[in-house]
Structure formats: C-alpha cells, structure tokens
Amino acid sequence: MSCLHIRGIFLTLCLAPTALSSLHPECEYIFQLEKEERNCLEYIAAQANGSHEGCWPFWDAVVCWPHAVIGETVHRGCPAVFSLFKNNTGSVSRNCTGGGWSRPFPPYHIACSVDDDIPETEESYFATVKLIYTIGYSISLVVLAVAVLILLLFRRLRCARNFIHIQLFITFILKAVAVFIKDATLFSSDDINHCTFSTFACKASVVFCHYCVMANFFWLLVEALYLNSLLLSSFYHSRRCLWGFSLLGWGVPVLFIILWIGSRVYFEDTECWDINEDSPYWWIIKGPIVVSIAVNFMLFVNIIRILIQKLNPRLIQFNNSSQYRRLTKSTLLLIPLFGTHYMFFNFLPDYFSINLRLCIELCMGSFQGLLVAILYCFLNQEVQKEVHMQWLRWQEGSYGVVSPAAKGSQMDTPF
Numbered sequence: 001m002s003c004l005h006i007r008g009i010f011l012t013l014c015l016a017p018t019a020l021s022s023l024h025p026e027c028e029y030i031f032q033l034e035k036e037e038r039n040c041l042e043y044i045a046a047q048a049n050g051s052h053e054g055c056w057p058f059w060d061a062v063v064c065w066p067h068a069v070i071g072e073t074v075h076r077g078c079p080a081v082f083s084l085f086k087n088n089t090g091s092v093s094r095n096c097t098g099g100g101w102s103r104p105f106p107p108y109h110i111a112c113s114v115d116d117d118i119p120e121t122e123e124s125y126f127a128t129v130k131l132i133y134t135i136g137y138s139i140s141l142v143v144l145a146v147a148v149l150i151l152l153l154f155r156r157l158r159c160a161r162n163f164i165h166i167q168l169f170i171t172f173i174l175k176a177v178a179v180f181i182k183d184a185t186l187f188s189s190d191d192i193n194h195c196t197f198s199t200f201a202c203k204a205s206v207v208f209c210h211y212c213v214m215a216n217f218f219w220l221l222v223e224a225l226y227l228n229s230l231l232l233s234s235f236y237h238s239r240r241c242l243w244g245f246s247l248l249g250w251g252v253p254v255l256f257i258i259l260w261i262g263s264r265v266y267f268e269d270t271e272c273w274d275i276n277e278d279s280p281y282w283w284i285i286k287g288p289i290v291v292s293i294a295v296n297f298m299l300f301v302n303i304i305r306i307l308i309q310k311l312n313p314r315l316i317q318f319n320n321s322s323q324y325r326r327l328t329k330s331t332l333l334l335i336p337l338f339g340t341h342y343m344f345f346n347f348l349p350d351y352f353s354i355n356l357r358l359c360i361e362l363c364m365g366s367f368q369g370l371l372v373a374i375l376y377c378f379l380n381q382e383v384q385k386e387v388h389m390q391w392l393r394w395q396e397g398s399y400g401v402v403s404p405a406a407k408g409s410q411m412d413t414p415f
Contacts, residue, residue, distance in 0.1 A: 033062070036079065040064030055096035062108055068096035078112035129362055134183075136366025137176035144169045144176075144369050147377035154386045163242055164219070164226055165376050167249055171216035172369030178209040179366075186272065202272040207261060210285055214253035221292045222249045224299040227334075231306050252288070260284040300334055336371050 040059040047057055047067055054069040063076045078090045090111040095102040104111075148169050151162045185205040222245045263281035264273050377383055 033079070036064065037061075055101050058101070060104070063092065063104075065094060065101065070096055070098055072096045078108075129359065133179070133362040133366040136363065136370070137179050140367060140369035140373070141173055141176040143373045144173050147373040148173070150377060150383060150387070154383075154390070156386055157383060160242060161226070164222055164245060167246070168216075168219040168223060169369070169373060169377075171212065171219050171249075172372065174212040175209075175216050176366075176369065178205070178212040181205050182209050199272075206273045207257065210260070211253055211257045214256060214285065214289060215250060217289050217292045218253055219249040221296055224296045224303075227303060228299050231303060256284055256288050303334060333375055336368055336375065 037059055040057075043064065043066075044057050044059070054067060054072070055065075057067050058065055062079060065074060065076065068074050073093055073095050075091050075093045078092065092104045092106065092108060092111045094104055148166055151157050151166050151169075182205045185201050226245065260281060263284060268279060268281060
C-alpha cells in the first residue's frame with residue numbers, strides 16, 4: 001500500500017470535521033514537487049538565452065539542476081518535501097561531463113532515505129482501521145434502519161420525541177451511506193491518482209458527505225434544544241414547532257452547503273474539493289459545526305445542572321447511592337445523544353496523534369449510530385412494551401389465545 005492509497009483513510013475524516021482543515025501529508029508531497037517543478041521550468045526558460053556551453057539546467061522529477069561547466073560537480077540537498085516522511089539532511093551530487101550530466105550519486109533513495117512504500121506495520125494498521133469502520137457503519141446502518149421502522153410502524157410511538165429521534169437516526173444512516181459512496185467513488189481502483197482526481201461524481205460524493213455530517217450535527221443540536229425546552233417549560237410541542245426543528249436540522253445545512261459549493265466553484269475549484277489547506281471558505285462548513293458542538297455542550301451542562309436540582313432540590317449532598325446512579329445514568333445516556341464527546345477534538349491540533357484520532361473518530365465514531373439506536377429505541381421501555389404487545393396480538397391472531405396484556409389501552413400518544 002503506497003502513501004497515496006492511505007489517502008482513503010484521511011478522506012474519511014470528513015466524518016470528524018475538526019480534522020479536515022489540513023492538507024493530507026502524502027498529497028502535500030506531490031503538490032510541493034509540482035510547485036518546485038514549475039519554478040524549475042521557469043528558471044530553465046529564463047536561461048534559454050544564456051551560454052550553450054557545459055550542461056544545461058534540467059528537472060529530473062525530484063531536484064532542479066542548474067547550469068554547470070564541464071568538469072564541475074554540483075551538490076544539491078534533499079528536497080524539503082522528503083522531511084514529510086523522514087527528517088534528513090542528505091545531499092545528492094552530479095558531475096557535468098562532456099556527454100552531459102552524470103547519474104546522481106548517491107541515489108536518491110539512499111541519500112534521502114525515502115522508501116516507496118510505507119512500513120508493513122502502518123499498512124496493516126490503516127487496513128485494520130478501514131475494516132473496523134466499515135463493519136461499524138454497516139452494523140449501525142442495519143440497526144438504525146430497523147429502529148426507524150419500529151418507530152414508524154407502531155402508532156402509539158408517534159410522538160414529538162420519537163419524531164426527532166427518527167430524524168437523528170436517518171442522519172446516521174445517511175452518514176454511513178455517504179462513507180460507502182465516497183469509498184466506492186474515490187478508491188475503486190489503485191491506479192487513480194487520488195491527489196489530483198477530479199470528476200463530477202467525486203465532488204458530488206464529497207458534497208453529499210459534508211451535508212450528511214452537517215445534518216447529523218444539527219439534529220444532535222435539535223435533540224439538545226428539545227430536551228432543554230421540556231425541562232425548562234411545559235408548553236405543547238405543536239406541528240409548527242416540529243416544522244421549525246426540521247428546518248433547523250435539514251434546511252440550515254443546505255444553506256451552508258450551497259454557500260460552500262459556490263465558493264469552491266468560483267474561487268477554489270481544485271482537485272476533488274476534499275482538500276482545505278488554509279482555505280477560508282472551509283469555515284463555511286466547519287464554523288457552524290463547531291458552533292453547534294459548543295452550544296450542545298452548554299446545553300448538556302445545563303441539563304446536568306437541572307437533573308442535579310431535580311434529584312436534590314435543596315442542593316444538599318446526596319445521601320444515598322441511588323441518586324448517584326440516576327445522575328450517572330442520565331449523564332452517560334446524554335453524551336452520545338448530544339455528541340458531547342466531539343468537544344474533546346475541538347481543542348486538539350489537526351494532526352495530533354493521528355493514530356489515536358483515527359481510532360477514536362473513525363472506529364468508535366462508526367458505532368455511534370448503533371449506540372444511539374440501542375439506547376433510545378431498543379432499550380426504551382415504551383418501545384419494548386409496544387413490541388411485546390404486538391407479539392401478543394400476533395399470537396392471538398395465530399392461535400386464538402387472548403392474553404390479558406394484549407387488552408391494554410389503545411389511547412394514542414399525541415404527535
């Protein structure tokens with residue numbers, strides 16, 4: 001697996017937008033070489049009217065060699081881009097002979113200590129990360145789809161709270177689908193130069209991925225706003241309120257995505273739109289997400305404060321372990337629902353401990369949808385009761401057995 005092939009792992013970091021603002025190291029290597037090549041060609045063009053004696057300047061795909069007289073030995077340091085892989089201060093030399101430039105000595109791969117392939121341990125690590133997040137998103141997608149069907153099929157489960165849960169589940173589903181589409185579009189062949197690859201399908205997959213990410217964060221924000229409103233007031237959540245939440249969760253990301261697309265088309269229509277090195281336009285997407293994470297964290301802290309007050313209104317120290325357990329359980333349940341764990345990455349530089357970041361953001365992040373579906377659907381007592389009741393009704397219809405539990409109330413929960 002070459003360095004270019006690893007770019008697939010870095011591209012998937014669109015799922016963790018706090019890590020997207022920097023250029024992928026292996027692509028920076030290529031782009032910096034291209035920049036040095038352009039400078040060298042300009043230098044060669046400027047020397048065209050000079051002396052024709054000796055050895056002409058030329059670009060050997062790594063280093064730009066200047067004009068030299070016959071018998072002269074030219075020494076050139078290893079290109080700065082090689083420091084992206086190994087920190088070295090080696091040099092390469094060429095002799096200018098009557099027959100032209102000699103071969104470089106020592107060879108680049110010896111003088112600059114550059115290997116064509118990454119170590120097998122790193123190759124195995126990145127392959128393992130990709131396998132884990134693929135499995136995680138696959139399982140999450142299936143479980144989330146089942147959870148959405150359950151909440152939609154049972155009439156008694158149709159309420160404002162579950163409506164918001166369904167939208168959040170759908171964003172997790174779309175995010176998983178976006179990962180698979182991106183992998184299929186960008187990495188279907190090892191022959192593709194991923195650093196300069198630029199097609200409509202490629203850009204569309206990146207746009208779709210960014211939209212799914214933004215929608216997911218904004219629906220996490222909706223969950224926090226809804227729960228805060230329930231704790232702070234007792235007003236009835238009408239359909240108009242749900243339309244407002246839908247506009248925030250689905251509509252606001254559309255606005256920012258359109259603005260970002262316009263900025264890329266008119267100002268930075270380069271590569272596959274996945275590289276955002278020093279791009280001010282990237283904040284059109286990253287900014288709202290970072291703000292939503294910060295607001296979610298403040299709402300999370302506020303809810304914990306309210307829960308503490310409700311558990312002990314007089315703010316006295318807890319006098320039994322059951323209150324601790326209730327508060328701890330509530331806190332742990334809210335972390336995946338609000339995405340509070342994303343606050344941790346906002347304070348880290350983009351390439352801080354990349355292996356740890358990949359493990360947490362990709363591997364663990366791929367199972368977040370699964371965790372949310374289990375906590376807020378399959379472990380929900382209302383859902384369990386409805387599924388059990390439906391099972392009893394099915395037994396009644398199949399075997400003619402009427403269970404007392406199946407004769408429960410048919411009162412619908414207000415939507």
